[in-house]
Amino acid sequence: MDKLLKPDGADSHQDPQADRRRDNGPPGEFAGLPDIVDLVMEMGRPSRSPAHLEALVETAKDYAKAASSENTRDAYTKDFSHYSSWCRRNGFEPLPPEVQTIGLYISACASGTAAGEPKRGIPALSVATIERRLSGLAWNFTQRGFSLDRADRHIATVLAGIRRKHAKPPRQKEAVLGDDIKAMIATLGHDLRGLRDRAILLLGFAGGLRRSEIVGLDVVRDDKSDGAGWIEIFADKGVLVTLRGKTGWREVEVGRGSSDFSCPVVALETWIRLGRIARGPLFRRIFKDNKTVDVERLSDKHVARLVKQTALAAGVRSDLPEAERALLFSGHSLRAGLASSADIEERYVQKQLGHASAEMTRKYQRQRDRFRTNLTKASGL
Structure with missing residues (x-):
């Protein structure tokens, strides 16, 4: 950043590209204007950029943050913190990365010694967690x-051995089916909180x-910068949900149900009307008085808690x-439930879920297709 603060033309012999830019452009066009690459490289350093570019630097930082979700960044930050702590305890330097050190680290994670000596109640990390780390x-x-x-052998070979020795089948969450959803929404009240949660369950399931x-x-x-999409309600047909995903935008059609009790569109319209929501986040927190709707967006953890609480209250899988x-x-469970409940052509389910491959959709249809084909009888037994 020091060279950015030097007088015009200083050290220009060290930057032939800068000379060419100045020679080819109008007089004074590039005088004192630093290369944007230099600015990006200097982000986070104590030196300050020219005052007229400070706002642009902050904008570039914001765009860099937007490249990944906050949850992803938090997880990656914790991963590096865990690795750095392990390195310090064992006499290694975390930077620059050494493949031999990484191989030892993932071995410690798999054996349960990454936090020090094995302790009772602290299990080894799963293969999926190690790969994520x-x-x-x-x-x-x-x-x-x-x-x-x-791909270096010090990492790849060790990881292959960890997979071979410790890999287990993935534990998938239980899919809640159509009848389960009806039983779950029946456990909710008819106050504001109940109306909101009913709309969440029905829209999440049907979509x-x-x-x-x-x-x-x-x-x-285009209402909120932190939003992931928006809804459009069509009076006689349903709701069109527009979502921003990892691979771009997609549209999800949610039609009207066979009865008002289980119709996601009716539930959504009721929540919007009685919650008096005209703009901003669709699903929001509600104050303790259960009468006042906050302006803040709900946390995604609320959806997980809601599904679990209502499924238990409704007696879903009461055999366990x-x-x-x-x-x-x-x-x-909502997403998997739709895939398992909708007995229609696979391509429609794939489109609704936004899957790139039919194989991924089949993984979600685990209950619908189970024992549908009996090869034992088909073979004559």
């Missing part, structure tokens, strides 16, 4: 100007939405012990 470390190293070669997509919705288009049932349900 590697991604977090790679991201952190990249932000600091380093690279991590995960096959993720919990972050549900709480990220706004009432109208209470403690086991509590672990079965989450916000993802």
Whole structure:
């Protein structure tokens, strides 16, 4: 950044590109104007940029933050903090990254010794968590100007051994089906909180939405910078939900139900009308008096808690012990429930869920297709 503060033309012999830009442009066009790459490289350093570019630097930082979600950044920050602590305890330097050190670190994570000596009640990390942690470390190293070669044998071979020894089938959350949803909304009251939660469950189920997509919705288009999409209600047809995903924008059609009791559109219209919501976040917090709607957006954790609480209250999977049932349900149960309940052509379910491949959709249809084809009988047994 020091060179940005030097007089015009100082050290110009060290920057041929700058000379060419000045020679090719009108007189004074580039005088004193630093290269934007230099500014980006200097972000976060104590030196200050020229006053007329400080606002642009802050804008660039905001765009850099917007490249990933806040939850992702928080997780990656914790990953690097955990790795740095392990390095200090074991006499290693976290930077620059050494593949041998990374190999030892993931071995410690898999064996349960990453936090020090094995302690009772502190399990080893799962294979999925270790792989996620590697991604977090790679991201952190990249932000600091380093690279991590995960294909290096010191990492890849150790990770392959961890997968072979410790990998387990994924534990999927239980899908709540159509009848389950009806029983779940029947446990809700008819006050403001109950109306809001009923709309959340029905819209999330019928739209096959993720919990972050549900709480990220706004009432109208381009309303909030932190929004993930908006809704449009068509009087005789349903609701069109426009969502911003990782791969771009997509539209989700939510039609009207067969009865007002279980219709997501009716529930949504009722919540908007009685909650007096004209703009801003669609789903908001409600004050303790249960009469006043806040302006703040709901946390996505509320959706997970809501699904779990109402599923338990409705007696979904009552054949299992209470403690086991509590672990079965989450916000993802709504999305999986639609895929398992909708007995229509697979391509329609795939489009609704926004899946790029039919194979991913089939993973969600775990209950619908289970034992549908009996190869035992088909083989003549």
